Amino acid sequence: MDNVIETKNLSKSYGDILAISNIDLEIPKGQVFGYLGPNGAGKTTTIKLLMDFIRPTKGTAKIFGLDSRENSVDIKKKVGYLPGDIVLYDQMTGNELLKYFCNMRKQSDWQFVIKLAERLDVNLEMKIKKLSRGNRQKLGLIQAFMHKPELIIMDEPSSGLDPLLQQEFYTMVDEVKSDGRTIFISSHILPEVERICDQVGIIREGKLITVEQVNNLKNRSIQELEIHFGSNVSKEKFTKIPGLKSIHMDNTILFCTVIGSPDLLIKTAACFEVTKIISHQPSLEDVFLSYYGEQPTNVE
Amino acid sequence: MWWTIGIVSINLITLLFYPSFADAQELNDLFLDNNMMKAFIGDIPDLTSPEGFLDSQLFFLLIPLLFIAFSITQGTGAIAGEEEKGTLDVLVSLPISRQWLLLHKLISMFVTLLILSLMTLASLVTGAIIVSMEISFYNLSAAILNVFGLSLLFGTLGFTIGSSTGKRGTSIGISGGIAVLSYFINALAPAVEGLEHARHLSAFYYYIGNDPILNGINITDICVLFSLSLAFCISAFISFNRRDLGT
Numbered sequence: 001m002d003n004v005i006e007t008k009n010l011s012k013s014y015g016d017i018l019a020i021s022n023i024d025l026e027i028p029k030g031q032v033f034g035y036l037g038p039n040g041a042g043k044t045t046t047i048k049l050l051m052d053f054i055r056p057t058k059g060t061a062k063i064f065g066l067d068s069r070e071n072s073v074d075i076k077k078k079v080g081y082l083p084g085d086i087v088l089y090d091q092m093t094g095n096e097l098l099k100y101f102c103n104m105r106k107q108s109d110w111q112f113v114i115k116l117a118e119r120l121d122v123n124l125e126m127k128i129k130k131l132s133r134g135n136r137q138k139l140g141l142i143q144a145f146m147h148k149p150e151l152i153i154m155d156e157p158s159s160g161l162d163p164l165l166q167q168e169f170y171t172m173v174d175e176v177k178s179d180g181r182t183i184f185i186s187s188h189i190l191p192e193v194e195r196i197c198d199q200v201g202i203i204r205e206g207k208l209i210t211v212e213q214v215n216n217l218k219n220r221s222i223q224e225l226e227i228h229f230g231s232n233v234s235k236e237k238f239t240k241i242p243g244l245k246s247i248h249m250d251n252t253i254l255f256c257t258v259i260g261s262p263d264l265l266i267k268t269a270a271c272f273e274v275t276k277i278i279s280h281q282p283s284l285e286d287v288f289l290s291y292y293g294e295q296p297t298n299v300e
Numbered sequence: 301m302w303w304t305i306g307i308v309s310i311n312l313i314t315l316l317f318y319p320s321f322a323d324a325q326e327l328n329d330l331f332l333d334n335n336m337m338k339a340f341i342g343d344i345p346d347l348t349s350p351e352g353f354l355d356s357q358l359f360f361l362l363i364p365l366l367f368i369a370f371s372i373t374q375g376t377g378a379i380a381g382e383e384e385k386g387t388l389d390v391l392v393s394l395p396i397s398r399q400w401l402l403l404h405k406l407i408s409m410f411v412t413l414l415i416l417s418l419m420t421l422a423s424l425v426t427g428a429i430i431v432s433m434e435i436s437f438y439n440l441s442a443a444i445l446n447v448f449g450l451s452l453l454f455g456t457l458g459f460t461i462g463s464s465t466g467k468r469g470t471s472i473g474i475s476g477g478i479a480v481l482s483y484f485i486n487a488l489a490p491a492v493e494g495l496e497h498a499r500h501l502s503a504f505y506y507y508i509g510n511d512p513i514l515n516g517i518n519i520t521d522i523c524v525l526f527s528l529s530l531a532f533c534i535s536a537f538i539s540f541n542r543r544d545l546g547t
Contacts, residue, residue: 051393054544073395081393087386104394143390 002065004029004151004182005050009059012045019045020206022059027184027199032177034197034214035186042206043186044084047155050184051081063151077105080144084155084186086136094124094131094139098146107147116142119168134160145172152176153184158192170196223262224280227254230273237272241265303370304416307363308423314357315427318350350435351513354424359443359513361483363420364504367447368479371413371455376471378405380462383546398541402463406533409455417448435513442512449525450507454479456532464539466546479503503528 005027012019020042027033037043048054050061052072061068063075088097098113117124122138123131131139137160144152158166173196176183187193193200194214202209235249243260258265269277346352379402382388392401421444428435454475462471486504489495499505506521 048545053389053392055542073397076393076395079393081390083389083393085386086390088390089387101390101394104396140390 002029003027003062004031004064005033005184006062006065007046007050007059010046010049010056010061011058012042012049012054013057018206020049020203023203023208025201025208025211027182029182030177030180031198032173032183032185032196034193034200035184035203036188036190036193036200037186037203038188041203043203044155045206046203047153047184047186050153051076051079078150080147080149080152082140082144082152082154082157084159086140088128088136088139090129091127093127094122094142097128097139098124098143101143102146105147109146109148112148113142113146116146116172119172120165132160134162134165137161138165141169141172145176148179149181151182151184155186156188157185158187158189166192223258225254225256225258225262225265226276226278226280227256227269227274228252228276228278229254229269230275233272238265238268241268303366304419307366307416307420310362310366311358311420311423312427312430314362315424315431315433317357318353318431318433350428350433351439351511353433354435354440354443354513355508355511358424359447359508360487363447364450364483364507367413367416367451368454368476370416371409371451372458372472372475372479374409374412375455375458375460376462376468376475378409378459378462379540380466380468380471383466384468388545392545399537402537402540406456406459406536409459410452413448413451413455417444417451420444420447436516439513439516442515442517445517446507446512446521446525449522449529450503452529453503453525453532456529456536460532460536460539463536464543466543 003026005025007023007025010023010025011021023042023046025033035043035046045054049056050063050068052068052075055069064078066075068075092100094117099110102108102110102113117138120138120141122135122142128136128139137157141157144154144157158169161169170192173183173185183196185193185197197214199211200214201211229252232252233249233254235247235254238244238247238254238256241264243258244256244265245259246255246257248255254269256265347356379388382391392398421441424440424444425437427433428440457478458471458475461474462468465471482502482504485495485498486502486507486509489499489502489505499509503525506524510518510521512518512521
């Protein structure tokens, strides 16, 4: 499968400060890729490098097989972009702004633009300076989607949107995906990534920690277990088991989160009368936090 | 638009005072031996002549001051202003090259200054007719051409610093500071020994040193003003294309 985005050893430093280091990404066509990390991890730096706003210290980035710097204009013809904290021209109305962008992109499907505005419920007649932050974000989404680009790159796209419009945004993402187009989205909203992404890359302190299918990430290594006992059991029997977190005993029920193998936990529980074991699907938040927690410095 | 209205109004109102000046020979006695005054009105032999009046009241300080303030505002706002506000992000995400963006910003500044210059010329011609001032249209045009050249020079300087640094405040400070220094070097040179040699480093010397309102177009002056502007533009293209955008 062709990769829409491909980076090799992509690195950026500002003097002595290493913003990102040796980022290797391969994002195939038709995928929704989530880029997760805490503030300052390097998500926006990676996006700016892809968009040729800044230049890499080392490494390369290719979009549609073209070099992100040398072929920047050709790439941008097929890319829609939404920055984090979008700032637009205050004196224009939404109509004027979107028409200006349509002209710059030589795009003529104004009806599609109107349809997007109706879906997102934004008033295009009002001057942008009078719009709320959420409504400006909606305009930002429209200008990113309106020319039906092959690749949409978005930095925290649903920030400022109310829950109802977040759902509409997710539907727009689904439509782009079923159209065979690609989305690269940076986010820290885990349910959002869970909902819309196929694959997730986790970045921390400028390094790509892992790239996983969203389902694998959820399933791997973290289990939330509920063990029902026939009689009261002391919580202290379980507190020293390695990999066991969030231990809570409610009468005869043990609630816990296991990272890694549950073997020792099960063997310990088997010393008592066990009436039921229930395994809950872990939230991505728990998976996420396991990468942010006591993380060894050398990671693959 | 508001700048144009303002400058046109100032020109017309100033010209309305000409008839009073024309008859006031005592002004020459009062001001022409005063070196401090010459720093603000120019080293002019006759304040009551049409050329002397226009030079001292408008061309020496007021018009270039207004034009340079406008051009530096335009020049520094073009890229640095957008970058600081945050609107540059979405603009450079469009399928346009950085060179295209700069070119269009420069053209916009050039055309705006040109229109302002032409409106200024028109207002001076109108005012001259109203007060029956005998002044050469050719020389008046030469003076306006120099105003255009001078303001373009400082506008492109501000533009270059702005597009190289992304910082509007710095750009305004540096280009405005150089403009002020340049003005005073030229203005004080006739009265201050030692500044005469430095005068040729001042852009104002090439603007008014050869007195276009009296002598018409000076090709050397025009070449210096416009070629410096071109050099600044080329510098802007080189630096903006290379640097990280602080979006």
